[in-house]
Amino acid sequence: VQEVPMREARPVQVVRACSDHSFELDEEALGRVLLDERVRDKDVVVVSVAGAFRKGKSFLLDFMLRYMYNKNTSSWLGGNDEPLTGFTWRGGCERETTGIQMWSDVFLVDKPDGSQVAVLLMDTQGAFDSQSTIKDCATVFALSTMTSSVQVYNLTQNIQEDDLQHLQLFTEYGRLAMDQVINKPFQSLMFLVRDWSFPYEYPYGHEGGNKFLEKRLKLSENQHEEVQNVRKHIHSCFSKVSCFLMPHPGLKVATNPNFDGRLKDIDSEFKQNLQNLVPLLLASQNLAVKEINGSRITCRALVQYFKTYMKIYQGEELPHPKSMLQATAEANNLTAVATAKDMYNREMEKVCGGNQPFLAPSDLEQRHHNLLEGCIKQFRSTKKMGGEEYSRKYEEQLECEIQETFGNFSKHNDSKNIFKAARTPATFFSVVVAMYVASGALGFVGLSALASLCNLVLTMSLLLLCTWSYVRYSGEYRDVGAVIDELANVLWEQVIKPLSESLLEDTMRQTVKNSIRAGLTD
Numbered sequence: 001v002q003e004v005p006m007r008e009a010r011p012v013q014v015v016r017a018c019s020d021h022s023f024e025l026d027e028e029a030l031g032r033v034l035l036d037e038r039v040r041d042k043d044v045v046v047v048s049v050a051g052a053f054r055k056g057k058s059f060l061l062d063f064m065l066r067y068m069y070n071k072n073t074s075s076w077l078g079g080n081d082e083p084l085t086g087f088t089w090r091g092g093c094e095r096e097t098t099g100i101q102m103w104s105d106v107f108l109v110d111k112p113d114g115s116q117v118a119v120l121l122m123d124t125q126g127a128f129d130s131q132s133t134i135k136d137c138a139t140v141f142a143l144s145t146m147t148s149s150v151q152v153y154n155l156t157q158n159i160q161e162d163d164l165q166h167l168q169l170f171t172e173y174g175r176l177a178m179d180q181v182i183n184k185p186f187q188s189l190m191f192l193v194r195d196w197s198f199p200y201e202y203p204y205g206h207e208g209g210n211k212f213l214e215k216r217l218k219l220s221e222n223q224h225e226e227v228q229n230v231r232k233h234i235h236s237c238f239s240k241v242s243c244f245l246m247p248h249p250g251l252k253v254a255t256n257p258n259f260d261g262r263l264k265d266i267d268s269e270f271k272q273n274l275q276n277l278v279p280l281l282l283a284s285q286n287l288a289v290k291e292i293n294g295s296r297i298t299c300r301a302l303v304q305y306f307k308t309y310m311k312i313y314q315g316e317e318l319p320h321p322k323s324m325l326q327a328t329a330e331a332n333n334l335t336a337v338a339t340a341k342d343m344y345n346r347e348m349e350k351v352c353g354g355n356q357p358f359l360a361p362s363d364l365e366q367r368h369h370n371l372l373e374g375c376i377k378q379f380r381s382t383k384k385m386g387g388e389e390y391s392r393k394y395e396e397q398l399e400c401e402i403q404e405t406f407g408n409f410s411k412h413n414d415s416k417n418i419f420k421a422a423r424t425p426a427t428f429f430s431v432v433v434a435m436y437v438a439s440g441a442l443g444f445v446g447l448s449a450l451a452s453l454c455n456l457v458l459t460m461s462l463l464l465l466c467t468w469s470y471v472r473y474s475g476e477y478r479d480v481g482a483v484i485d486e487l488a489n490v491l492w493e494q495v496i497k498p499l500s501e502s503l504l505e506d507t508m509r510q511t512v513k514n515s516i517r518a519g520l521t522d
Helices: 003-010 027-034 059-072 136-146 160-177 206-216 225-239 253-255 266-284 299-314 324-352 361-381 389-416 423-442 448-474 479-520
Strands: 011-017 023-025 043-052 101-104 107-110 116-124 151-158 186-194 238-243
Touching: 011 136, 023 059, 023 136, 023 299, 027 299, 043 059, 043 136, 043 160, 059 116, 059 151, 059 266, 101 136, 116 136, 116 160, 136 160, 136 186, 136 299, 151 160, 160 225, 186 206, 186 225, 206 238, 206 266, 225 238, 238 253, 238 266, 324 389, 361 389, 423 448, 423 479
Parallel strands: 043 116, 043 151, 151 186, 186 238
Antiparallel strands: 011 023, 011 101, 101 116, 107 116
C-alpha cells in the first residue's frame, strides 16, 4: 500500500511549452522542488524518461514512484486492485504531458558507500506529436538529457535506424548548447524497448537487451558512412549505453478505455520484468550521481544549470534543427542555386572576363538580362524537393546573387575603359590648366585676391593629383584613392562635362551661323 506522502505529492511543471513553440522555465516551481533545505546541498541523481508520445513514459514513471515510496518492501508494485497514480497518464492517441515535469518529492537515499543522495524523477513531453516541431522535440530531449544522469529512451517494438538518427540529432543539439566538455557530454543512456516481440532471439530483460543493442550498434566495413557516423556519435556522447527489452503489457492495457493501471489487468510477464527494470535504475547500489565535466552536481547547482541551458535555447545562437525532408529540400534548392549561378559566372567570364576587351555598358546589360532569364529557367527546370512554393525564396535568392555578381562584372568592365580610367587625372589636370590661365588673367587685370584663390585651387589640385598617383602606384591608402576618385567624378559630372558640352554647343552654333552667313554672302 502506498504511503501518505505520495498522495500529497504531485507532478510539478518546471518547463512550460508555449503556443509560439518556445519554452519557459518556471524558476519558482523549480526552486520549490530542488532548493528545499533537506535536499539542496545533496548530490543529485536525475532519472528522466523521453521518447515518442503515447508510448507509456508517464505510465512507467508511476511504477518508479511506487518503488521509491515502497522500496523497503518486496511488494512495492502494490495491490492488484490499486489504481496507478502519480504523473498524469491515460490511454488513447492524444498527447498528455507537455514540456518537462518533475515529481515534487525528492527522495533521499543512502548508498552502500555511506553517502546520501537526492533522487529526482523527471517526465518529458513526447516527441513527434501533431503539434510539435522538430525544434520542440529536440529542445525537450536535449534539455532532459543534459540535466539527467540516466536518460531512458522509450521505444516500441524495436530499435530502428530512424530512432538512432533522431537520437543523434537531439543529442547533438544538446551538445551544441553545452560549454566545451572534457570527456563525453552525457552520462547514461538506456534504450527501453517496449512490446518486444522476439524473445526467442533475444530474451526479455537487461542481458538480452544488451546483446541486442551490441548487434544494433555494431560497426562494420560494409556499412554506409552515414550509418557508421550515427553509431560513432552515440558512443561519443554517452559514458554508458545499455538496453532493456520489455514484453507487451497485455490486451486489456492496450484496448480497454477504462484501464487505470490496476495490476490485475496487466500481464504477469510484464510485471515480472518491471520488477527487474525499476530496481536496475533506482536501487541504491545502482544510482548514478549527476556529473558535468567530472564534477558531482548538487540540487542547488542543477537549478543554475537549468537556467543557463534554458537561456541558450531561448536565444538565437543555436541553429534550428530541421526535419529530414526540410533539410533535404534545402540542400536540393541550394545546389540548384549554386549550379545556376555557376552557369552565369562562366558565361559572363566569356563576355567580359579578364582577357576580354571593354564592352559597351548597354550591350553588357543586355547579355546580363538574357543570361539571368536563362539561369532562372534552368533553376525552375531542375527537379527539387519541397515544391514550387518552397523553392520561390531560393529563386529570389538566386536573382539577388546574380544581380550582385553583375554589379562586380560591370565594375570590372568599366575598369577596362581607358577614358574612365583616365578620368581622375584628366579632371584634375583640367582644373590645374584652367586655374593657371584664370590666375594669370585675373592678375593681369589687377584682381589679385581672386588670382590668389585660383592659385590655391591649383595647388590643391596638384596635391590631389600627386596623392592619387602615389595610391595607384603603391596600392596603399586605397580608401583615400577612392575618395579622390569620387571627388573627381563629381567635378567631371557637375562642372567640367556641362561646361564642355555648353562650349561645344556654342561653338557648333557659331560655326553653323558663320557657314550660313558665308553661304548667303556668296
